């Protein structure tokens with residue numbers, strides 16, 4: 001079986017990528033503000049109706065030209081990765097947290113500091129448990145990749161030890177051990193004061209199609225972040 005997804009290699013310069021990151025990153029940030037304002041605004045209903053009409057007009061302008069469906073992942077010949085749709089880190093995805101993961105390729109670790117707000121609420125004032133899993137899945141996947149053994153999430157087990165209040169948080173993950181094609185990653189989510197609220201373990205597996213590709217063509221496993 002081949003890979004369940006494809007990626008294109010594009011002839012874009014670093015300057016072109018920097019420009020799209022700047023322009024679309026700014027749009028994404030503006031839409032995130034809109035998302036939070038939509039949730040928290042206390043303006044009167046007439047103003048809400050007027051804003052809705054304006055939002056629909058602006059949306060229709062963007063809809064005039066769109067890619068067929070999802071963004072996928074593409075690479076430039078210079079090695080830049082364009083995973084702009086990623087649900088956690090995608091720079092064109094207003095639903096992404098947002099979050100920047102720092103990879104430590106020497107030690108097979110990954111970490112991120114970020115802020116979760118009213119859009120990420122589960123219990124009142126607290127981060128939704130599914131959002132925690134979403135964030136940790138990404139950071140854990142990047143730790144496996146940083147350690148040189150990327151894979152798809154096979155299993156992710158979380159232990160929610162304490163509540164995580166909305167606000168600044170951090171996540172850290174590291175490769176604990178490897179077992180053939182399986183990379184076992186451990187890590188945690190912390191409150192701003194460093195208190196660990198969630199500990200987790202994940203098994204990241206180099207999928208069969210990637211193993212077959214490597215066996216056929218040699219080289220290193222594909223990496224998308």
Ligand SMILES: CCCCCCCCCCCCCC(=O)SCCNC(=O)CCNC(=O)[C@H](O)C(C)(C)COP(=O)(O)OP(=O)(O)OC[C@H]1O[C@@H](n2cnc3c(N)ncnc32)[C@H](O)[C@@H]1OP(=O)(O)O
Nearest residue numbers: 137138141142150151152153154155203205207208224225
């Ligand atoms: C390289 C590509 C990925 C790059 C990502 C970059 C990171 C970016 C960051 C992104 C972050 C976001 C990340 C995301 O969101 S990834 C998206 C969420 N994850 C998925 O969609 C994965 C869906 N599942 C699969 O594709 C396959 O089932 C996988 C690839 C997991 C295994 O299918 P494969 O056909 O390869 O398996 P096999 O039958 O040859 O078995 C091989 C071995 O594995 C053992 N096993 C099998 N399943 C599981 C399991 N679930 N837990 C524990 N172990 C499992 C099995 O017992 C056997 O062990 P052993 O008996 O030999 O000891």
